[in-house]
Amino acid sequence: MASEDLKEDQEVSFCLNLFTLRCGHSFCRVCINQVLNTKEGSGVYSCPECRAEFKEWPSLQRNVTLCNAMENFISNNPQQEEITGISCTYCVHSPIPAIISCLLCESSLHNNHLRVHSEEAKHVLTDPSSSIENRKCSIHKELLMYYCTEDAACLCMSCTLAEEHWGHQVEILDEAIERKKEKLSDVLRKLYMQRQKTEERVQRLEECRGRAHQKANREAERLNALFTDIRNQLDDLEKRMHCEISRQEEQESLSISDLIQKLELKKDELSRNIRSIEDLCNMPDPLTILQEPDMGDLCDPEEGEGEEVTGYVDDPEQEEADEDSKGDTGGDYGFQQILHTLSNIISDVNVVFYGQRPADILLDVNTAANNILISDDLKTATRTDKKQNRPETAESFQCFQVMSKERFTSGRHYWDVEIAESGICWVGVCYPSIDRRGWQSYIGSTNKSWSLFIGRGYRNQCSVSHNKSELMLPYQIFSAGVRIYVDYEAGQLSFYELCDPIRHLYTFTTTFTEPLHAAFCVWNKYVKV
Template structure:
């Protein structure tokens, strides 16, 4: 088995990194001990337990059995990898644990571990070099024909790079419902009782919802939102073919979108994840007022996290994607919520 294929088999489903002290549930799936421990702690509040990967339910909190064989495989795999620690350069796309980089890309201005290198673009424009923190000194002075990710072309749909760290999400005002106000930097969306007088175009939602300019058709990405000033909200991912009017256009209310929702009444802080109108109520709500949405396109996973300390995994949807994806945001208003807003974090701003 190739090194990259083996590494993929050694990744924890929850943290997406190589197993640390792997343990096994009775359904046969493996996780890092700390990762599955946090998941089970979260599930304990709801009184029911299930495997995050296969969703098999357990009547009682499942025992965690150390997988000694898997631990030995992990140790042998890591010991066989080239020692890159001396360079002090780590992969930009390993989101949870620092992983030494094996190469840097001069065009993407990013360093990559062996796992992320395997899905990196094979385009001849992507020039690779030994890991370095001084990419500017190694870059060619010739300007490439395509714009950089997150560039000034805000109005047009943008294709993201194959790999990304904290993705610089920009909201596409062409899709924004007329009861939403979009900030000049395209990062804050607010519900308003004063309707915007935007042109009627097929892309525009009738509901208070907006999509990102960026689209994702490969790679692993994540983006974050600050929801502390929002009342009723939904954040997630959707296909561009999602309806633009009617109840079926709201993210989560169709087969073309996946979302995390916080209900109307802020004081109870009830949250759910929704896909195809099927709702799963989550215990504990969002305690940090900041949410992370992670996408692994090839693995078919959309995950939601509460950015408390420690970070709490809320839910992961698993499917096979058939279109590229956009970030989606819904901000409610009306009698219960007079106003509310969501701010996109990360990227060029925090």
């Protein structure tokens, strides 16, 4: 009964490439991919049978048991009557599908006629065929009974006696067919294995495509978070600058008002003095004028001159000239700060590195100090109290440090560094000509190196150093990783904290004159690239 049900289920078209979802339902791989692709924009994938939902692209597993069962069923149930469409030769009133053909009689037989058919050996029975004449020799009109292996030709009895086949190896046709079937079975087995491997590879590629899709979504989310942060920074910067402009305007206005009040008082005093002198000059008695005290000190030319407000000049032309000069230098409203902040924001945008692969940094054992242990894969540098007994050469550092094998002379490059919890280290770049002995060998201590100090074991502080000049940064580093970015031609070295979103810490701007090596100073614990 189960076989009949399965047979009825296969009356429709299907493929044997069946895959199963986590909910247990199986589908054709092409069909289920088409269904899942339609759910791409919604963010939720569902089973078309039971509507079970999946937040991510569901992994597909090939249903090997079901596929094998279908293949066995089809091979054991050829449904010859329906497939061949050949009717019994002797059922003339109502056509009945034949189950066998007789090559000698050149007829096809139903089960009832087969019972009364001759069982002589010369009556060769075979599967139902509409081209029985193809089983007879076209020359002698005899049944094909033999097979010539040298000429790859089917022969009748008369053909085996013909001159063109003398001395050839001849086999009985049925035996040759069986041998050929064995070879074909071996080929079929190999093809099945190749198909299974291909299906497995397709499945792996589907999974890779799913992972690529998830990676793209993560990168898009990072990018959205980054630009959201940039917009917030710009908004905050705009508000701060507006407040600063208003503050300076109010300060200038108060200063100018105070000066105007003083000048108004002076103007009143001058008006009184003018009236007094005018009254004196208009007196009719000249002797009275001579008897009045000298008033020349009322108009002291030095008095009151030079008074001005800070940032304000009482001369429109001079003020306009000053404004032009401020336009070149940033003015009084902090435009230099704006340019610096925007530069940092642009650096934040560049650090997304979408589509760019990190540099493969390997540590150079020949440059490592004897208190630095280098891992076998040349990726981890660990501070150790056990001397490594490496020969001290001109290349090796005296203490705590190691350089990379790679050197950069052009282009843009970045690499990530993992810092141990509670670790203290300096990371950065240096020239190959850096000293390897004394204080001048530490990265950041000379003009041949640049460094970022990370104190995960020291209040999570961080600072940058170059040429003995250290700048404490207003950040604390809580993440385990930092990113170092070099743009050689632009002369930029940038440091970032690998948090979400990634955070810009500082950018050095200079002109690189030598190749650059990644450099590491490990005070305790380890660093890993």
